[in-house]
Amino acid sequence: MATQQSPSPAAATSVAHVKREGPKFSWIVPLVYIVFLMIPIYWLVVISFKSNFEVMNSFSIIPQDPTLRNYKVILTDSSWYLGYVNSITYVLMNMVISLLIALPAAYAFSRYRFVGDKHLFFWLLTNRMAPPAVFALPFFQLYSAFGLIDTHIAVALAHCLFNLPLAIWILEGFMSGIPKEIDETAYIDGYSFPKFFIKIFIPMIASGIGVAAFFCFMFSWVELLIARTLTTTxxxxxxxxxxxxxxxxxxxxxxxxxxxALTLIPGVLVIWFVRNYIAKGFALGRV
Amino acid sequence: MNKTWNNKAWFLVLPAFIVVAFSAIIPLMTVVNYSVQDTFGNNEFFWAGTEWFKEILDSDRFWSSLGRNLMFSFIILVIEIPLGIFIALNMPRRGIGVPICLVTMAMPLLVPWNVVGTIWQLLCRSDIGLLGYALARIGIQFSYASDPLHAWITVVAMDVWHWTSLVVLLSYAGLVSIPDAYYQAARIDGASRLSVFRYIQLPKMKRVLLIAFLLRFMDSFMIYTEPFVATGGGPGTSTTFLSIDLVKMAIGQFDLGPAAAMSLIYFLIILLLSWIFYTVMTSSDAET
Known part of the structure; x- marks a missing residue:
């Protein structure tokens, strides 16, 4: 009995030792990484508060003579600040279109088998993988033909090319986590499909919708090549x-x-909203 | 989950199919159209057959861009995947540290890609950049605009800065999904830190790591904006990757035929690779 018991306290102390050592030093790694991430951003913000004379002629870690002139230039000139309005407009349009179309599609993929389902799913995914450079020129001609060049809806639709497959992929992951019995019970209780979908199903995958919206926002917000090709003024x-x-x-x-520096703000805001789901979201709902 | 066979589900998928088809199939057919024709302007087109494909496949320019791009993807995967796992293993699991880590680490992912290029330009220039200036002070002339090696270091560092967080967040999501019971069992067995990683954490992270690998490979294979803004593909062609080369050819020189042929070859490579990855991923999905 005594010989059996003796290893366990020893193991317990060594575990306690490891446990104490872990949190003691491991925080250094994320800290160093975060510092590495923040240095370039810090420098961007510092330069944004300097005058051009100071940027070119002296060197300092913090602005010697902080000025708001640079921000004033942007916020008073409509050719500058309308750029933000344009970006946000097509990003939001893209988000709404992608989600509205992706929700039923993702439901179909997560609940049913149908002719060509696997091929269709793969084909949708390949569009997420398609290099925007391949599509830039044909997009320009396609949207010119429809007279949509230089409109927000053109960019929003073009971004659906990669956002819609991604939204379907994410939502399908979250929906597959909801047991099918829920659907069946609702149908037995006399719910019609649209009523069930809106009243019961959507609230259940609300976090998944949030994550999908975040990703649509993210990839539409950061994309430049297609947005630049399809717009003029x-x-x-x-x-x-x-x-x-x-x-x-x-x-x-x-x-x-x-x-x-101003383009960082919308990003930070949306991250803050989805911070609790961000890790699961990046795993596309498949953890 | 066993799914019911129901072809009416096509109605639910139809809107998505139409929108993506509009944005994907029509432009792709335009590209196919260009790739087999020659034009002398005035919208007159002549049948050129496989001429452009031969020209592209025979040109050093295409193969060297492809080589550089594969090299780039290889380097950033070798750096980002292990680094991302390492950081995720050391991240706090509870407490105030968690949201702070998640929010700050996700920040680079939300920076518009051309701003990423601008940020690194501002950081690395030897006259106004923090890094470039600091290196110059200790005697290293860092110039990404004239030295190909420095240009590569800048582009790789930029990508590590930009995308390692994706690997971190994915690995972290995999790690937090491991139940405590697994660790307790390992403790009872007296497993070492290494074997906990090898036999508990790594298998549990396999699926998310596949996603990370897939996304990172694809996105690095079609990288355009960041190096275009930071180095402009230079010095010379030393950081000209496939997409940069393609845009140069299609919009810069307006060589529609060769550009279209190159687009198709490029797209086929990506299609083949995504099919391989997808097969691997779905077969591992079926296992678990």
Missing amino acids: SAKPISAIMTRTVSATGMDWGVLAAAG
Whole structure:
């Protein structure tokens, strides 16, 4: 008896030892990583508060003579700030279109088998994998033919190419986590399909919808090549305005940095909203 | 989950099918159309057969872009996947640290891709950049605009900065899904840290790591905006990857035929690779 008991306290102490050692040092790794992530962003923000003279002629870790001039340039010139409005407009349009269409499709994939389902699912996914560079030129011609060039809806529809498959993939993952018995019980209780879907099913996968919306937002917000190709003036996204305006009269580093810093804000806001689901969301609902 | 066979489900999929088909099939047919024709302007087209495909497959330009792109994908996968796993293993599992880590780590993913290029340009320039200036002070002339090696370091560092978080978040999602009972069992067996990782954590992360691998490979294989803004594909062609080369050819030189042929070859490579990955992934889905 005594010989049997003796290993367990020893094991317990060693476990306790490991447990104490773990949290003690392991926080250094994420900390170093976060510092690495933040340095470039910090530098962007610092430059955005400097005047161009200071940027070019002196070097300091913090702005010596902080100025809001760069932000003033952007927020008072409509050709600048409308870029943000344009970007947000087509991103939101894309998000709504993608989700509305992806919800029924994802339900079909998660609940039913039908002719060509696997091929269709794979084909949808290949569009997520398609290089935007391949599609840039034909998109321009396609949307010109429909007279949609330089409209928000054109960019929103074009971004569906990669966002819709992704939204279907994510939602399908979350929906497959809901037992099928729920559907069946609801039908027995006399719910019609639309009523069941809206009243019962959608609230159950609300977090999945949030995550899918986040991803649609993310990939539409960061994309430049297609958005730039399909717009000329009135729907031009902020990212395209940045690449165009800045090199006109030499490099206006301060304004460039300020414009860049402002593009970070929507991203931070949406991350904050989905922070509790973000890890599961990145696993596309498949953990 | 065993699914019922029901062909009416097509009605639910139909809107998605139509929208994606509109955005995918019509442009793809345009590309196919261009790839087999020649034009001298004025919208007059002549049948060119497989000429453009031969030209592309015989050109050093295509193969060197492809080589550079494969090299780039290989380097960033070798760095990002192990690094991401390592960081995820050391992340806190509860407490205030969790949301802080998740939110700050997800930040680079939400930065528009051209702004990523701008950020790294601002960081690495030797006259105004924090990194470039610091390196110059200790005697290293860092110039991504003239030295191909420095350009590569910049592009790889930029991608690691931009995308490692994706691997971290995926691995973390896999890790937190492991029930405590597994760890308790390992403790009772007196398993070492390494064997806990090898026999508990790694198998549980397999699926999410496959997703991470797939996404990272695909996205690095079609990278365009970040290196285009940061290095412009230079110096020379040293950081000209497939997409940059393609856009240069299609929009810069307006060589529609060769560009279309290259698009198709490029797309076929991606299609083949995604099919392999997809098969691997679904077969591992079936296992679990």
